[in-house]
Amino acid sequence: MTARPAKEPVNKALKDKPAGICDECVAEGFPAFRDALGFFVLTNIAGKWLTVSRKDFDALKAGKAKANSALGKKLRERGMFPGRVDREALVAAYREKNRHLFAGPNLHIVIVTLRCNQQCAYCHASRRRMDERRYDMTLDTARKVADTIFETTSPSITIEFQGGEPVANWPALKFIVEYAQKKNATAGKQLNFSLVTNLSLLDKAKTKFLLDNGVLLCTSLDGPADLHRANRTFSGGDSYDDTIRRMERINAEYKKRGYDTMLYHVDALMTTTRASLGRARDIVDEYLSRGIKVLHLRPLNPMGFAQKTWQRIGYSDAEFLAFYRDTLDYVIERNLKGDEIQERMSAIFLTKILTERDPNFLDLRSPCGAGIGQLAYNHDGMIFTCDEGRMVHQMGDDIFALGKAGETPYREIVSHETVKAIGVASCLDCLPRCAECAYRPYCGACPVVNYMEQGDIFGQRARSSRCAIYIGVLDYLFRRLHKADKDVLNIFSKWVTFRQR
């Protein structure tokens, strides 16, 4: 397996990082800390936090901070004053934040086909040509996949269709939606569907079926026309015009049906390529002009075609972070002017930082969701830890395979040795650096990306692109929180407000 090229040898943010905190200190209630921002970020295992000056930190460290001082009071309120921690309350808060660990996989990603009519420069899925029908899921396999999904112990199930372009195998997609609903009449789970699609194959009848059956839609929009077209070549026409036209038509249909369009609309995902760098304002303006309220700035993954095209479309972690900060600055600037748009990675982190809830984003939790929060089903029924594990299989390596629908019993799938290994490799409490990192309560490690970048599911944090990016993003957010600008805090509080669909 070729490692991701263009990778800096060592993650600088970590190289400069002073010691964090050891287990004994945690047991005594001493918060973990980060000292790299001109102030200290203090956190505890339940995600409570406080930013303090060096003077206050030194007093705390030397045991000179008084429990009834202003600092002592703030720390006690957050369960972070050494020796004065209410352990039962801390355990309850920790349990609540990690409640998703008490249920089985709820996200089930189904690849109904690998065929696609677009040829994106970064395709992580290793798409196949439209005439290669052997990469379609048969109805027999679709039934076995749905049967396996319903064996989950989770009270809620989300079936997410991915590809290729899933609509290219409409019979399997439609079958699974209808069959799952039928099964759910007796199973009584909270059942959701979502479809990740380039929209291009959706005619009136298919759109009606999806909306009638509550299938949520998510497409790709990489930015303004030139950027989107450069990333996403479409044999059937203009990828940008086609996406926008169809997105607007579907959004108009939601409106016509009287749905709350804040909650019901076509979501969009943006993938960052080298061509995106320096285009922060254009991308945000494009999203705003289309009425899209959530922008998810996603870095490239070292998988699928992206690995082959890396020299042309890739960038360093530092370049991505500079782009991310510019974009977030502009997102905040536009919000301050009255526009409504949020960045998703920041919104996920802020939800963990500012609320008692954890949004259970499967790549940002510990352990990650592989096999215990999600499963991915390939077109031939093979089951993987997650979609990224399935992408590695498409590159010729079966390390993340767990079995086959209709053949492997559910118990064997979820207790597979690979699931256990990934659980350990993504449990931040056990990982060097993460175990003592102040950002541990908000963060996650990805064994698949580690494997692709470093040839080892554990990897070293100092060489991990994910770690470098998460540190950079969390540093940005804590700088903003420390500055405590009232208007910016108001914007952040809107981003973490949860509304049930």
Ligand code: SF4
């Ligand atoms: S991966 Fe996250 S928790 Fe681990 S060292 Fe990096 S920022 Fe900290």
Ligand code: SF4
């Ligand atoms: S291994 Fe990586 S991609 Fe797979 S669930 Fe874990 S964090 Fe997500």
